[in-house]
Amino acid sequence: MMGAALAHLPEYLGAHVLLSLSAIALGFAISLPLAVAVSRLPRLRALALGIASVIQTIPGLALLALFYPLLLALSAFTLRSFGFGFRALGFLPALLALTLYSILPVLRNTLTALAGTDPAVLMAARAVGMTPRQSLWKVELPLAAPFVMAGLRTASVWVIGTATLSTPVGQTSLGNYIFTGLQTENWVFVLFGCVAAAMLSLVVDRLLALAESGIATGSRPRLGAAALGLLVVLGTSLAPLVAGADRPVVVGTKSFEEQYVLGALIEERLQRAGYPSERRDGLGSTVIFRALRAGDVDVYVDYSGTLWTTQMHRSDMPGREVVLKELAQWLARRGVKDLGPLGFENAYAFAMRADRAKALGVESLTDLAAVAPRLKIGGDFEIFSRPEWQAVVRAYGLRFSMQRQYQANFMYRALVDGDVDVISAFSSDGRIAQYGLKLLADPRHALPPYDAVLLVSPRFAADEKFLGVLRPLVGALDLTAMQRANLMVDDAHDKKTPEEAAAWLTRHSTH
């Protein structure tokens, strides 16, 4: 496990350093001049501080996520108006969000320091014949410098920490360890990511502290050492990134085990066929589809029912074959190539412990509705806000005594331990077989089918050579194989990496 974590370090650390140092530098380049510009204008000063404080209160993840749709719209606009677009996923949204995040500490410290300049010194600066500008540059800013540096240190600690959250918007960072680790219950990865980010924070903080004391005491050797240290950090982390500039194929995944296994499977095929590839792991469910359409992600696996309800906004259930057909047509009109179903479904389903279901006499959702007011239901973070849930509630008149949300792993624990009576599960989840859970039937067909379908971005939609590499995956994965593979990644005792599970799938697929 440790070896697997170390193998990713150059890539993750490099991306993390590049991202966070760029954000810190850009934030500093904005906040210091801004502070100087507004320091003598009380109204603007209050406004700038107010805005920066509000930004600071937005949770880091939300701020990062907000930038994606914003940039996407902007990119569409520039493409229409000026004939060029840009990648709205990954580096840019993360950089902008973190830059905004880094503004407050430097702004606030600089303004406080400037406002607190000793009046006697200010008077002396005027009396010796300095212009207001000379007073600022020769007296006020040098005196404020230690406070500015302290602000910069705070900003850098915040940014390096928050940068771990840029993984879900498609920017590789040390957060990849944490997000992948949380999803696959790989605690070594989670811990490794946390420790690596903390150490990076610490090193940068110490170097800036050195610079701070260098400025305070006017010691050039200290300033030089700090600058050299920062350069070394930057240089060693960026070296691996410089190699290879050709844009690789981007394989996207959502944030659960099956997706990581499928991502590894796809990537392995691409690499064998000589396509350099990179991964954008743990993307949000709607982010990933937009990213595919925009070409920020080139290939990923989605589920027919998900696209049917959340993208096509359909609530009718015309049956599995019709859904697949209409979906492919709808996608084609948007330039996306639907290579077809992989062969298994990962449907929303409701699961109970077999003994509990038997005791209550529950076989189907209809039976469940009768006893539901006495029961507690657990769901993942998405289900209760999804149209599928509303459809089921409407169709069966479901009402529970309590609803709880869990990270998927904890949700199964809660069911097994009896904390909840029913959970929203996924039919391909290996844990269903592992825990011997009972899946409830859906006699009214309220839930759409969820065939796993392989989607390709407009960039490769007509590239037959590329499509040929992936086509063998279509129809090649049956439900049992997928459940087994998912369970391997999930197994607490004999945990396999998604790559190992993907390799097993390749050997055991129906082709």
Added chain:
Amino acid sequence: MLTGAMESAIVLDEVSVTYPGGERPALDRVSLAVPEGRLLVLVGESGSGKTTTLHLINRLIVPDRGRVLVLGRDIAGVDGVALRRGIGFVFQSIGLFPHMSVAANIAVTPSLLGWPQDDVAARVNELLTLVGLAPEVFSRRSPASLSGGQQQRVGLARALAARPAIMLMDEPFGALDPLTRDELSAEVRAIHDRLGLTTVLVTHDMTEALLLADLIGVMRDGRLVQVGTPEALLARPADDGVRALFEHPRRRTEELARALHLAPGV
């Protein structure tokens, strides 16, 4: 009133100042002429307008009404920054730049004026010597590492650095112990004479005023009550207030003599 204005280095002509938000004027129609080469001491109770008067002369503030002439020129049309580079200013609070060495503090105005580096360095050494600080010991020290008296010597050197013809000193010895104070005030008078300066100095210490001044101006409530030589003010005070002011040092001297006389063993 303004007869002889041409030989006066500094002239205030019916000057009034009201600070923003101030109810009554800080200076109310003040007229004053300081002849070239003289040392004028301004005295008066707290809030009477002494600092305001100094700040008018180097245009740190501008008057609402009246004119200020420096070396014969109405400073209303003069660039304040250039004017201040030609006038030395010493504060009670000293106001040395804490992030600069002693030498850099003294060098500030000459550097702003664009003097060649070598000239600046030579001038710094010359001034440190003039104010009684050994250059090789003090020039690289930081202001925080100096005693109050040493700091004010540096403040004095900084004010003198660009060879100003005029010095403005606002309670320059206010924060010093009595011995340092006497020593430094004697040095200031000596420097004034040696360099042929025109000086306006504010103090609360009447003894100091009497010992230092060519002319004394007495202020009260934003007005200049009386100006004259120490002898003239002692002999013919304009009102009871001025009389009380000058009786104070005399009374203290008498009390002191009595106390020493009565002391056992003397």
